[in-house]
Amino acid sequence: xxxxxxxxxxxxxxxxxxxxxxxxxxxxxxxxxxxxxxxxxxxxxxxxxxxxxxxxxxxxxxxxxxxxxxxxxxxxxxxxxxxxxxxxxxxxxxxxxxxxxxxxxxxxxxxxxxxxxxxxxxxxxxxxxxxxxxxxxxxxxxxxxxxxxxxxxxxxxxxxxxxxxxxxxxxxxxxxxxxxxxxxxxxxxxxxxxxxxxxxxxxxxxxxxxxxxxxxxxxxxxxxxxxxxxxxxxxxxxxxxxxxxxxxxxxxxxxxxxxxxxxxxxxxxxxxxxxxxxxxxxxxxxxxxxxxxxxxxxxxxxxxxxxxxxxxxxxxxxx
Amino acid sequence: xxxxxxxxxxxxxxxxxxxxxxxxxxxxxxxxxxxxxxxxxxxxxxxxxxxxxxxxxxxxxxxxxxxxxxxxxxxxxxxxxxxxxxxxxxxxxxxxxxxxxxxxxxxxxxxxxxxxxxxxxxxxxxxxxxxxxxxxxxxxxxxxxxxxxxxxxxxxxxxxxxxxxxxxxxxxxxxxxxxxxxxxxxxxxxxxxxxxxxxxxxxxxxxxxxxxxxxxxxxxxxxxxxxxxxxxxxxxxxxxxxxxxxxxxxxxxxxxxxxxxxxxxxxxxxxxxxxxxxxxxxxxxxxxxxxxxxxxxxxxxxxxxxxxxxxxxxxxxxxxxxxxxxxxxxxxxxxxxxxxxxx
Numbered sequence: 001x002x003x004x005x006x007x008x009x010x011x012x013x014x015x016x017x018x019x020x021x022x023x024x025x026x027x028x029x030x031x032x033x034x035x036x037x038x039x040x041x042x043x044x045x046x047x048x049x050x051x052x053x054x055x056x057x058x059x060x061x062x063x064x065x066x067x068x069x070x071x072x073x074x075x076x077x078x079x080x081x082x083x084x085x086x087x088x089x090x091x092x093x094x095x096x097x098x099x100x101x102x103x104x105x106x107x108x109x110x111x112x113x114x115x116x117x118x119x120x121x122x123x124x125x126x127x128x129x130x131x132x133x134x135x136x137x138x139x140x141x142x143x144x145x146x147x148x149x150x151x152x153x154x155x156x157x158x159x160x161x162x163x164x165x166x167x168x169x170x171x172x173x174x175x176x177x178x179x180x181x182x183x184x185x186x187x188x189x190x191x192x193x194x195x196x197x198x199x200x201x202x203x204x205x206x207x208x209x210x211x212x213x214x215x216x217x218x219x220x221x222x223x224x225x226x227x228x229x230x231x232x233x234x235x236x237x238x239x240x241x242x243x244x245x246x247x248x249x250x251x252x253x254x255x256x257x258x259x260x261x262x263x264x265x266x267x268x269x270x271x272x273x274x275x276x277x278x279x280x281x282x283x284x285x286x287x288x289x290x291x292x293x294x295x296x297x298x299x300x301x302x303x304x305x306x307x308x309x310x311x312x313x314x315x316x317x318x319x
Numbered sequence: 320x321x322x323x324x325x326x327x328x329x330x331x332x333x334x335x336x337x338x339x340x341x342x343x344x345x346x347x348x349x350x351x352x353x354x355x356x357x358x359x360x361x362x363x364x365x366x367x368x369x370x371x372x373x374x375x376x377x378x379x380x381x382x383x384x385x386x387x388x389x390x391x392x393x394x395x396x397x398x399x400x401x402x403x404x405x406x407x408x409x410x411x412x413x414x415x416x417x418x419x420x421x422x423x424x425x426x427x428x429x430x431x432x433x434x435x436x437x438x439x440x441x442x443x444x445x446x447x448x449x450x451x452x453x454x455x456x457x458x459x460x461x462x463x464x465x466x467x468x469x470x471x472x473x474x475x476x477x478x479x480x481x482x483x484x485x486x487x488x489x490x491x492x493x494x495x496x497x498x499x500x501x502x503x504x505x506x507x508x509x510x511x512x513x514x515x516x517x518x519x520x521x522x523x524x525x526x527x528x529x530x531x532x533x534x535x536x537x538x539x540x541x542x543x544x545x546x547x548x549x550x551x552x553x554x555x556x557x558x559x560x561x562x563x564x565x566x567x568x569x570x571x572x573x574x575x576x577x578x579x580x581x582x583x584x585x586x587x588x589x590x591x592x593x594x595x596x597x598x599x600x601x602x603x604x605x606x607x608x609x610x611x612x613x614x615x616x617x618x619x620x621x622x623x624x625x626x627x628x629x630x631x632x633x634x635x636x637x638x639x640x641x642x643x644x645x646x647x648x649x650x651x652x653x654x655x656x657x658x659x660x661x662x
Contacts (some may be wrong), residue, residue, distance in 0.1 A: 051566055083568025096563035100581050100656050110567050145657045161567050 002069075004029045004201050005050065005169055009063025012045050012225075014055060017271040019045050021225040022063075027169060032195060032202035034216030034233065036209055036248065038268050041222040043205045047171045051086060052078040068168065083114050087162030087200075089172035089191065093155035093179070097146035103157045104130075104142030107164065114165035129160040132197075134190060152183040156190070163194060170195055171203045176211070188215050209252035213237060221245040224269050224279035231304030241299055241306035241313070244280045278309065286310040327642055331635070335398060338634035339380050339627075347625035349407045370407065383631070403635075404628030408621060413632045417614055421636075422507025423494055424606070424613035428598045429508075430529055431537030432591060439541045440587060443548025444575050447556060447583075458545055465542030471604035474535035478608070481531060491609040494528050495521070532609045536602060540594045547590050551583035558582075584655050592648035596641040 003026035012020040020042045027033045035043045049060045052075045065072040067085065072078050082088070090096040098106055107129065108122035117125060123142075130138035133156040146154055155175060162170055172191055176184035188204075192215040195202040204216055212219055212233060219236045221229040221244065229242035237253075240246040247264050254260070266283035269275060276282060281291035288310060296307040350367040351358075358366075367373055371382060374390075381389040383404065386397025396402045403413035446458040481488040494509055495501060502521050504512025509525035555561060556579065564578050603615030614636065621629035653659045 053562065053565055079570070082566055088563070088566035090559060090563045090566070092559050095559035098560045098564065098578060098582070099658060110569075113573070114568055147658055158563065161563075165568060 003027060003066075004068055005072075005203075006064060006066045007046070007050065007062065008065070010046065010049055010060065010065070012042070012049055012054065012058055012060045014058045014271070019058070019225055019271050020049070020060075023222070023225070023227055025220055025227055025230075027201050027203055028218075029168075029201055030196075030199060031217040032192060032204055032215055034212035034219045035203060035205045035222060036207060036212055036219060037222035038207060040224075040268050040270070042225045043207075043222055044173050046222070047088075047173050047203065047205055050078060050171070051082050051088060053082075083110065083162075083165040083167070085165075085167050085169065087165060087167035087170040089155070089159050089162045089170060089175045091174040091177040093158045093175075094146060094149075094151050096158055097154055099146055101145075102142070103144055103146060103149065103154075107142075107157065107161055110161050110164040126160075126164075129163060130157070132163070133157075133160045133194060135160075151179045152187060155179060155187050159187075159191065159194060163198070166198070167200060169201045169203065171205070173205045174207070175204075176206070176208075184211075185214070191215065209248055210256060213252075221248065224275060225271075226279070226307070228280065228308070229304065229306040231302075231306075235303045239302075239312060241301060241304050241311040242280075242308050243284050243286050243310070243312055245306070246312045247285075278307070286312070323646070330642070331638060334635060334638040335384065335631065336380070338631040339383060340376075341634075342625070342627050342630040343376060343379070345622075345625055345630075349625045349627060352624050352626075353407050383628070403632045406621070406626055406629045408624045408626040408629065413628050416617060416629065417632055417636060420612055420614045420617045423611055424599060424602050424615060426494075426508040426510065426529065427532045427536060427605070427611060427613060428595060428602060430510075430533040431535075431598060432540065432595050434533050434537035435540035435544055435594070436587075436591060438537075439544035440548055440580060440584075441576070442541075443545045443587070444552045444580050444583065446545070446549045447552035448575060450553065455549075458549065462542040462546050465539050465545075468539065469604075470535050470539050470601070471608055473538055474531065474605050474608040477531045477535055488531055489524075489528055492528075493610045493612055495524055496528075499524065532605055532611055535608070536598055536605045540591070540598070543590055543594065544587050548580075548583055548587045551586045552579055555579050555582045581655060585652055585659075588648055588651050588655065592644050596637075596644045599640050600637050 005027040007023060007025045010020050010023040011018070023042065023046050025033075025035075025046060035046065037043055045054065045058075048054050050065070050072070054060055062073050067081060070077065072081070097103055104123070104126055108119070108126040111117050111122040111125050112119070127138045127142060130141055135141050135153070135156055141149065141153065141157065149157070170191070175191060176187055179187060188211050191202065191204065204212070206212060216233050219231060219233050220227050221236070221240070221242060223244050229236070229240055229245035231240070236245060237249055240249050244264070250262070264283055269279060276292040277294050278284070278287070278291045278296045281287040284291065291309050294309070296309050299306045299308055299311045301311065301313070350363050350370060350372055353370075354363045354366050371379060374382070378389065382397070384398050386395050386400060386402065388397070396404070401414070403417070405411070406413050406416055409416055442458055442461075446455045449455050478491060482490045489496065499521070502509055502513040502516060502518055502525075504515055506512055510522065510529060513521040513525055561574075561579065564574060569578060600615070602613055603619045605611065606613045606616040607619070614633065617629070618633035621633060
């Protein structure tokens with residue numbers, strides 16, 4: 001099946017420092033792709049590049065970028081897709097709604113803009129959208145200002161806004177950041193539901209692998225500006241090929257089972273740091289001399305793709 | 320709101336005392352001014368007696384505040400009954416004098432502020448969006464110019480260009496041509512009154528007379544409002560809600576003039592309020608250049624003639640204006656931002 005969104009060789013640098021160093025990623029129709037990695041791995045930057053929403057000093061270049069067969073390399077194509085073809089669910093939902101307008105106003109303004117609706121029609125549709133994100137009293141929420149709503153409620157409204165243009169792909173950028181732990185799972189389940197209800201595809205960015213297991217069909221693991229391991233969620237959990245991904249899974253599962261996880265030693269490199277041929281090599285428990293000066297080869301095995309000289313083939317490495 | 324209004328009373332009482340003391344400390348003798356240069360010493364003394372200037376200062380203040388009752392005499396008057404006294408210079412009641420001139424100043428200051436806002440707000444947003452580009456630099460130039468150029472000088476230059484050289488606009492003859500009938504109306508603002516009564520001819524003339532004073536008094540206000548709007552816009556542009564708005568397909572004019580500007584407004588509104596209060600006091604020079612019959616000119620003439628009641632009324636008016644403007648600013652703030660609630 002051909003991909004809905006296909007990105008190849010995406011490079012982004014901010015003020016001359018490389019942030020993304022050739023990201024390859026694809027989202028297939030109807031699937032939810034989880035994108036995981038530590039802070040600074042480039043997850044959000046990848047998503048923002050697709051919407052042409054990078055910070056002012058950033059420059060991006062793609063080798064390939066297509067969306068449903070359309071060339072997405074011209075920035076204009078990506079800008080025009082915002083809201084219409086790609087919906088975006090932000091992190092920090094309370095800060096993402098404009099504080100001076102009622103949320104209903106913001107939602108119906110989006111509908112009028114994206115779907116050329118009249119005032120009355122937009123209002124009706126907005127209330128329906130609020131209901132579809134499981135808000136039980138849409139009339140009250142419609143009249144509220146963002147500061148009068150809880151973080152979880154604000155995120156439901158943001159999801160409704162992301163859905164307003166009937167997009168084919170919904171990108172959620174760490175959508176549970178800043179929310180109470182008790183409602184994080186609820187919001188993620190909701191996201192999964194609304195995406196599949198609409199036969200849309202999703203890209204869920206998170207640093208929480210536990211979340212991914214519940215919602216995502218496939219997982220892409222990013223490290224230092226590259227995708228190092230991609231595969232079906234079940235395969236990744238059974239035993240990720242890349243040592244970094246493998247260790248992340250082991251941390252997540254040992255946390256779930258109440259054990260003390262073994263940490264990944266060292267720290268994530270900063271942009272501009274000198275990187276080994278495999279950027280993870282300095283922290284890797286399997287690294288050999290070749291890892292530092294030879295580009296890691298592509299390994300395609302048991303439904304996964306990884307870039308590694310010494311892939312883990314024995315399942316999850318015990319701690 | 321009521322509590323804030325109640326808090327004004329001691330402030331305004333203090334202002335009356337201050338205005339009284341300062342005006343009486345000024346050099347000059349109103350009785351002599353009133354009598355004229357040819358009056359005899361006895362005549363001056365008689366006038367001084369009639370104006371009550373021979374009483375001690377505390378008694379004079381008492382009379383000013385609560386009227387003749389203070390001296391045990393019948394008759395009303397006094398500030399507490401709303402009586403501002405009688406102008407020594409004009410012989411009319413001060414309230415009448417000020418009432419006749421206040422609309423002229425309000426019209427000029429309101430127009431000037433409107434001009435400043437219409438220029439400064441969109442330019443401020445635009446300069447922020449184009450930060451570091453040519454337009455931003457142009458705005459910086461305008462701001463520096465606005466601070467550096469005195470309003471009365473600008474007034475004269477404007478007259479030179481638009482009245483003398485180009486002959487597009489009328490000269491400094493006040494609000495309407497000499498001899499023109501003034502429009503009747505409830506507001507006293509000629510532009511509004513003539514518009515309400517549908518008198519297009521007078522409306523056009525009034526607008527033409529208003530244009531140059533408007534620019535002269537408004538231009539210096541452009542600079543601070545523009546700078547403030549630009550800086551506020553810069554921080555708004557970095558906010559999460561603008562990023563999310565963009566991600567939801569918002570862009571162009573609706574993004575900037577609705578989504579961004581509304582959030583960048585509060586600082587500019589506070590600044591505009593401060594400046595508006597200042598403008599009413601500072602209108603005197605521009606009024607002088609354009610022979611604009613406003614309160615600034617009245618205050619100035621009262622001052623050089625040591626016209627005590629008029630000076631006191633002028634100072635009190637300035638104080639009241641400031642408080643009214645600040646109340647209005649708070650009101651507007653609460654309309655702009657729902658998180659601001661009036662107590």
